[in-house]
Amino acid sequence: MYMIVVKNLKKRYGKRIGIEDVSFEIREGEILGLIGPNGAGKTTTIRILTGFLTPDGGEALISNKKMPMEIDQVKKDIGYIPGEVNFYGDMKIKDFLKFNRSFYKNIDLEYEKYIINTLEIDLNKKFKELSLGNKKKVAILQALVHNPKYLILDEPTSGLDPLVQQKFYALLEEHKKRGAAILFSSHILSEIEKLCDKFSMIKEGKVIISGEISKLRDISLKQVFVYGLNFCEFLENYPYQKEGTNYVFEIKQNQLKDFLGNILKCEFKDIEIKSQALEDIFLKMYI
Numbered sequence: 001m002y003m004i005v006v007k008n009l010k011k012r013y014g015k016r017i018g019i020e021d022v023s024f025e026i027r028e029g030e031i032l033g034l035i036g037p038n039g040a041g042k043t044t045t046i047r048i049l050t051g052f053l054t055p056d057g058g059e060a061l062i063s064n065k066k067m068p069m070e071i072d073q074v075k076k077d078i079g080y081i082p083g084e085v086n087f088y089g090d091m092k093i094k095d096f097l098k099f100n101r102s103f104y105k106n107i108d109l110e111y112e113k114y115i116i117n118t119l120e121i122d123l124n125k126k127f128k129e130l131s132l133g134n135k136k137k138v139a140i141l142q143a144l145v146h147n148p149k150y151l152i153l154d155e156p157t158s159g160l161d162p163l164v165q166q167k168f169y170a171l172l173e174e175h176k177k178r179g180a181a182i183l184f185s186s187h188i189l190s191e192i193e194k195l196c197d198k199f200s201m202i203k204e205g206k207v208i209i210s211g212e213i214s215k216l217r218d219i220s221l222k223q224v225f226v227y228g229l230n231f232c233e234f235l236e237n238y239p240y241q242k243e244g245t246n247y248v249f250e251i252k253q254n255q256l257k258d259f260l261g262n263i264l265k266c267e268f269k270d271i272e273i274k275s276q277a278l279e280d281i282f283l284k285m286y287i
């Protein structure tokens with residue numbers, strides 16, 4: 001059964017289009033990556049699902065309850081990380097947690113401690129004293145601690161350092177295993193590829209491609225930057241651009257291992273592998 005369903009969702013801000021046609025479904029134990037560049041409509045979709053905005057058309061359902069009208073029936077089962085985290089600035093984190101516990105009756109204190117230790121959250125600071133990354137950690141704690149059935153995460157890793165990101169992914173895997181339905185928005189392809197089961201890509205308020213995550217791997221390339229390269233003949237088999245002895249190869253994900261095997265036989269000074277940016281994929285596909 002689908003836990004989260006978005007069907008032909010539309011929202012205008014006056015004359016401005018927020019979203020025009022967004023649809024997707026998420027089952028129990030499934031992570032959907034909602035992927036799109038800035039302004040694509042991810043936050044608008046999420047704010048309808050979390051009860052803050054009313055759509056102009058289509059539907060947003062959580063366990064068949066219509067958002068935002070029936071939000072009160074599912075509110076306590078939702079864990080939400082907003083794009084911009086703003087809690088009570090003057091409250092110490094430990095007091096904020098006490099307040100949070102009074103809202104959700106079933107909080108497991110052992111699990112709360114586990115997240116605090118995993119993410120290394122400083123309980124004695126006031127929220128306004130925290131850096132962006134540390135604010136995000138508190139938002140993660142607040143969203144996960146009551147073991148919600150639905151997790152709705154708006155660019156949850158922005159501002160987190162890579163080590164904390166990995167810990168957060170591991171926490172999410174645990175919630176996936178216990179059956180949570182997870183919506184994860186991002187504009188970073190590589191994290192969606194790593195974490196999600198399926199994806200919906202939105203551009204200018206419309207879903208333009210969606211499917212299993214393997215489909216995303218097929219359309220996204222890895223860019224391998226090789227600096228100070230003494231070119232070897234067999235590298236001719238791969239498309240590249242060059243400037244002096246610095247090369248950028250564009251490699252399909254299923255050819256990456258072969259390519260790296262080959263490049264290691266050549267002489268070079270440095271190498272870097274990056275995921276193609278979303279905008280480049282859009283350009284290549286004329287979408």
Ligand SMILES: Nc1ncnc2c1ncn2[C@@H]1O[C@H](COP(=O)(O)OP(=O)(O)OP(=O)(O)O)[C@@H](O)[C@H]1O
Nearest residue numbers: 013016017018036037038039040041042043044045
């Ligand atoms: N309050 C608002 N008033 C007017 N236009 C808005 C408002 N909020 C969003 N928009 C517009 O709606 C469109 C979708 O914005 P939205 O914030 O949903 O995108 P996003 O994919 O979340 O982008 P980002 O990653 O930058 O947060 C954009 O064109 C944006 O300018």
